[in-house]
Amino acid sequence: MxxxxxxxxxxxxxxxxASQLIGVTLLFNGVGGxxxxxxxxxxxxxxxxxxxxETPRNFAMFGAPxxxxxxxxxxxxxxxxxxxxEVGHGAGVLIRxxxxxxxxxxxxxxxxxxxxxxxxxxxxxPGRLCQALGVTRTHNNLVLSEPxxxxxxxxxxxxxxVLAGPRIGISKAVELPWRFVxxxxxxxxxxxRSA
DNA sequence: GCAGGGATGAACT
DNA sequence: GTTCATCCCTGCA
Numbered sequence: 001m002x003x004x005x006x007x008x009x010x011x012x013x014x015x016x017x018a019s020q021l022i023g024v025t026l027l028f029n030g031v032g033g034x035x036x037x038x039x040x041x042x043x044x045x046x047x048x049x050x051x052x053x054e055t056p057r058n059f060a061m062f063g064a065p066x067x068x069x070x071x072x073x074x075x076x077x078x079x080x081x082x083x084x085x086e087v088g089h090g091a092g093v094l095i096r097x098x099x100x101x102x103x104x105x106x107x108x109x110x111x112x113x114x115x116x117x118x119x120x121x122x123x124x125x126p127g128r129l130c131q132a133l134g135v136t137r138t139h140n141n142l143v144l145s146e147p148x149x150x151x152x153x154x155x156x157x158x159x160x161x162v163l164a165g166p167r168i169g170i171s172k173a174v175e176l177p178w179r180f181v182x183x184x185x186x187x188x189x190x191x192x193r194s195a
Numbered sequence: 196g197c198a199g200g201g202a203t204g205a206a207c208t
Numbered sequence: 209g210t211t212c213a214t215c216c217c218t219g220c221a
Contacts, residue, residue, distance in 0.1 A: 039201070041201070047201070048201085049201075071201085073200065073201065073202055073203095074199095074200060074202055074203080075200090076202070076203075077202050077203070079201065079202080081201085094201055096201085125202070125203075126201070126202075127202050127203065128202090128203080167201075168201080168202095169200090169201055169202065170200095170201060171199095171200090189202095
């Protein structure tokens with residue numbers, strides 16, 4: 001079983017994986033961008049879908065690490081997570097925002113799917129990036145080391161500054177600083193609260 | 196049966 | 209800056 005991708009060991013705690021994913025390039029069917037915002041979730045804290053144990057909806061998070069967990073939010077939007085920890089634990093990282101790759105074909109495809117021209121808003125939110133990439137329920141529980149997924153390591157020549165802060169859109173465990181962003185990125189779903 | 200959600204975009208003040 | 213309707217499925221009573 002492959003648990004290390006793009007230099008990241010997905011069997012590590014989700015907050016570790018979440019911070020290391022900032023700067024990694026995510027491609028889905030050849031379309032995507034650099035990850036600039038993530039959030040960590042774990043079965044031990046009540047904001048997580050896996051809090052309270054495995055259900056038919058969240059079973060993928062209890063499976064092997066380095067796989068996908070896709071769920072629908074508010075009946076409208078899809079959200080993409082990467083599974084972490086060991087089999088049976090229940091942990092994952094929500095991919096919240098991408099900086100779109102400057103590839104003309106990819107940009108055109110994402111703009112068409114989003115019916116939106118503004119590059120800054122193409123992938124600046126978990127539901128938005130799934131719409132731009134074409135991720136839906138059929139992509140739940142897939143191996144991240146194989147197509148349609150491709151993960152490329154950070155560019156070692158480019159230093160990335162990662163900031164941590166409280167997560168967005170949750171009502172429980174709001175104090176945990178498990179949101180991670182690239183400092184100064186224009187492509188965040190919301191600006192990081194100034195420290 | 197029903198309350199609520201890891202969100203978004205439009206319509207407001 | 210803020211509120212608000214929207215969509216559908218899940219989980220628990």
